[in-house]
Amino acid sequence: MRSRMARSAFALASAGLLVVGIAGCSKQSTPEQDNTAQTNLKIVEQFPIGDNGAKLTPPDTSAAADPAGDGKATCPPLSIAMAGALTGADAALGINIKNGVQLAIDKHNKANPGCQVQLKPFDTEGDPQKATGIAPQIVDDPFTIGLVGPAFSGETKATGTVFDQAGLVATTASATNVALSENGWKTFFRGLGNDGAQGTAVANYLKNTLALKKVCVVDDSTDYGLGLATVVRTTLGATADSSCNIQVKKGDKDFSAAVTQLKGAAPEAIFYGGYYAEAAPLAQQLKDGGVTATFVSADGTKDPEFVKQGGEATKDALLSCPCSPAPADFAKEYTAAFGQEPGTYSTEGYDLGTIMLKGIDAGKITRPDLLEFVKTYDGQGIARKYQWTDKGELTTNLIWIYKVQ
């Protein structure tokens, strides 16, 4: 018995050695050298579209509000809070926003020695429960007169009432759930188009601008994916082929049944409402299955991971996003300050921070005054024009189309 164990252990060990031996040390040639195209694909901005799907000219950012102001502002010590995920799985988005606000404040403080504003970041990890615990801390700080955040829809929903009762202006750079503005909060301002606006715009773009006749709409059954896909289906009307309305599940990685169905339907485009983790394998399996329809998705998919995971199959995919790309000057300043390129929602964070700084410079140094200032604000930012309705939605929506190329 013992000798047999020893023998099998020896066999295993030699198998292991064999593995290393065969491997040698040579690095394999990359797939590119095997006659497959190099994956230098990136998600690149194309142009903004309006609610009716028509191409718009990018906003003129030369007239954008400058946080530096005239350099003569004076104010007591004040702070602007920022709340969002700064650690954890979704930290990248929170950090993008925080850095955007930070850049605006740095520029302001440098130009205005008489008015030093501090940024107070709060890490919610994107978790509504954590955010609920953090919201009172933000509200109880007498120096804090404005908030950029919370970042995500769930945490915004959980904390909106707290900020409303405290009269603290809360501008979100990224929470896009439609229902958030229906709560009657007086302090809620959304710095970008919501999911409904995005769904309408992208569906109209497919139907009117690209003049597609047949689109299949797939969703991942989540609040976000299904909500977005529902708007797209409704707006597309007859263009959305009801024979290929497919629902998958978040977490699925094998879409063979869906691919078979989509192949049979032979649409011109496939809209996917969901996140990159599922979109990447879906795009790849569609390509492997010989489906040539244009892959269209939205902000949940607009992440570098989509291209990393999906490779060549993601080429020419269209992605819509209410988030604006960074103008060149901004990108340069941002990269110099933080050592990384601006990401999704960095421009929104910068603009919202700038708006509050403008208020402070104009002498609005109490919470009610600043709230009133934001409510009546009307001005151009680097991402878009900011003017809000009574509910806190933007008066004009601007949805950007990005393309993997």
Next chain:
Amino acid sequence: MIHQCADQVVCQAANINFNVDGLLNGFWQLTVDGLSWGAIYALVAVGYTLVFGVLRLINFAHSEIFMLGMFGAYFCLDYILGFSPSGNAYNKGVGLTILYLAIAMLFAMLVSGSAALGLEAVAYRPLRRRNARPLTFLITAIGMSFVLQEFVHFILPRIIPGYGGSNAQQPIILVQPKTQFTIFGASVSNVTIVIIASAMVLALLTDIAINRTKFGRGIRAVAQDSTTATLMGVSRERIIMTTFLIGGLLAGAAALLYTLKVPQGIIYSGGFLLGIKAFSAAVLGGIGNLRGALLGGLLLGVMENYGQAVFGTQWRDVVAFVLLVLVLLIRPTGILGESLGKARA
């Protein structure tokens, strides 16, 4: 289908199709795809069933042994064989590809096998020494499952940069799925062939090992009556180790096959659902019964694929578990019933 519904979103989420045509038209294709999933379930299910047979323990951490196997296979391709991750498929020719896959599979089996042995030594053996109650084992198994998942989620990225963490590994794709031949109108891809062929070989080898070798006889003896087996000179501890090792090796092999099918699936949470399915497969076939696990795996894979054609893709998991409940209502001991000890050779 048209629904009258006040809340459109909720209504659509509850949308259930009844598309029998889809099943009839795609019957053979669905069967082939289902078999390739079933083969993977079957290999993982063996690990559950053997351990249950010998220890009466449901080793819930087995799904994480499988997950570690995926990372093992990935590590082998990345570090040892030198493939750099990319979303695109490599094309090395048939011979070399099979060789690389075989090496990666061996490595994944080594990783999973040693992880299973380690798990047994760290978590279960101390409990056995103290004669812990069965419930303690079960809780320990669930706990170890979390420990291993969170290890890969949070600690592995610090040990090997670029591994683990919240996102799936950037895929290394060796086999570009391509249709090789069609059978009854169903296209059979190279990935399917590799999966089904390797799974058949491994299942056969396992069956022989359990039913024809001295070790296998030991395993069956301990499963049947561990006290008597010990009196007859069988080392219970060694048999238990062997059992975990076999389960781990098969999970590792299954892990490589799974990454062929789902290159983007290498993530800390990637074993969880598959593990539950494999466990269901083991129960379906009759837990404790080796051939039951193999049959249960294949059956579950095929049936859930039929189910998703009829009811819609999002109902796939529901179909699998409803099937399990239905079978257990009629045959509480599973399809083949019996236990490992009594299984006929």
